[in-house]
Amino acid sequence: MLRNSFQVFRLTKTSIRESSTLTSQKWDLISAVCIERRPTLAPPSTGLQENFKKYLDKVELERSHKSNHEIRHEQDLIQAEQLKKGDGDVDMALKQTAQDFFDASREELKRFKVAEKITECDKKNNVKSLNRKLDKHLVFVMKQKIGNKDHYLLPQGLRKDGENMRQAADRVIKETFGGDFKVQIHGNAPCGVYKYKYPGNLKEKQSCVGAKIFFYFGRYTNGNINKQISDYKWLDRNELKNELHNGYYERLSQFLIDEN
Template sequence: MTPIIRHRSSASKESGEWDLYAALCLQRTPVIGPELNWIERRLKEYLNKVEIADSLYSDHEMRHFEDLRRAERIASGVNVAEKDLEEAAKQTAQDFEESSLSEANKFVKGSRVTKADLTNNTRSIDRSLDKHLYFVQKRNVGSSDVWMLPQEHFNSSTDHSLRQAAERAFDAIFPSHSKDQIKFLGNVPFGYYWYRYPKPVAKDLGTLGARLFFFKANLYTDSSIKGPFGERVLSPADEKEFTWSTRAELSKQLPPRYWRTLERIIYPDELVDLEALMQQKKRKISRLSNRLQKLESKIDANASI
């Protein structure tokens, strides 16, 4: 994917040094598939009808038909071969189907809702199983605390690349976990963001601000994360506040300008955003209604002349 780079004239014209940072967008991918919305359900029902109507008989159905023909021959006593008697003593297709259904009825589906969902534990990696989760921490920027992705300063003397700085960010947050537990999605940043330091801070540091390059990585939620499934917590080593948030939660949690950059590099979990689609239709209907009202007003004005 081509990295998203913003060029700002106000930042490029001003002379001075900038601090370079690699930000780690650590995501836990969905564990289960999302529930179908009403459009997807209707499409699935239609495709099932088409598939059944155009499909051929399966091997199990052909075996069932052969069992019925064999039973008729044995009952009539006409053209009964020794092989028919041997096959009749075996399990029939009907017997196999009934035993399979009995076994399937014993299966109990797991719940889509975990204990972390019920207790609203935003620190657990076992919440919102059908959505992506993103690790964010509360960081001190100037005189305020804001939610941001973890980041690490790029050191040109030790870091051979920005990705190496992003790997150090993971090591700093989770020192007890191996880097094999995550997988970086390439060596190229997925996005770019910058912000200025407050003037007192900029004067002390001798730099204008920070330039962040976002790197995405997937988390493997294997057995190395301790705790019962449904309430496991992958806690950072430092004592900063943290959450594993969904995309919708990030839009409310992160600073607006920071989020406008980040939303371009993380994908929505819903293939079709029904709410956005309905809002768009409502706006179109509203515009059409306004046009009709204007036309009616003109017609009434012309009729009164």
């Protein structure tokens, strides 16, 4: 009985020591902002969507009443019959008929050209331009040095004393892009977190065991990129997956819409 009690005491003591060690570890707290540009064009419809659209068109046609154009066309036909009999209104007959309007509209439609969805920036694969992949969500990343290596990451920065994480995120946007670049951050709470431990040499230099990155989600509204930011990209989901570190992207993808 005493032996078992002693073993329990040793286990409890060890657990307390390990717990105190974990709580004494210092982590850098970082706010990062996932800036997303929404699509400006609707993506191509799937087969299911096309079939559903045809069904809705059929139901609408079955339930619809005559349009103004159809009523006017019927009146024109009655007017034409009356003119043949010599009873019609000549002034009314000289006006543009519904059929004349239909023919003119059809000719105008033939001259109309739909703008291409593939832009010049798409053809040149200009990843710095917002005028590309107009039917996709694009996320902003910029090259940053972590340790001795360069990585493409979201705009981020260390939390300062007296700030909460949301305030740090606002400051990151302002310091990174300046006042002309507008982003609407959604919510005061982060929507994701990613943590990693520093390598040995960096751990001693930073006096921290690693970094905890708290992600905030924001929508790009308007403005231009600061000219001081030379190396950046606007990437869709597949490009983002190929560019970012696996663990980093995995946390990020948990709150991004899957477009596949």
